[in-house]
Amino acid sequence: MVVRITKTDIAKRTVLKVDGLLQAADVESLNQEWACAQGDVTLELSQLQSADLHGVEAIHQMIQRGARLQGLSPYLELLLSTSRATTFGPQ
Template sequence: MTIRITKTADAPQTVLKVDGRLKADDIEELTRAYQSAQGATALDLSELQSADRAGVEILRELVSMGAEVRSASPYIELLLKTKS
């Protein structure tokens, strides 16, 4: 596993803090954490160092499902905006 996900209830929102390097092997864990979140969900990406293509795609998918991105580095924001 190359990421750590910390879930925090910040009523009325759940915050998922994703730390490390998001790779294809981590998608299932992140998806499970998102699906188990209560109410609106924010993704705190302040400690996310990198994401491979599959990692970027799952982040984009979660955003399209309503997740709010917080504190992403300029590099991660660029990855999320750039179409591959």
């Protein structure tokens, strides 16, 4: 499955909806959409099936830059929390 990134600007915020499988090859596209975003950014991940290590790291970096997550499945929540503990140590 390929990834699809859809950007929607609403008032003073941007929603980046990520569908499919976020892989290393897709991270640059996601970062480009982030760079063009206006105001606060929300990552809508309800249709994101999975992410490889590079995709997970990109999401972590966006969180550190202030992105909010929306629609996170229990699987992705576990994937993000597990990878964060592995990469950065227990929080």
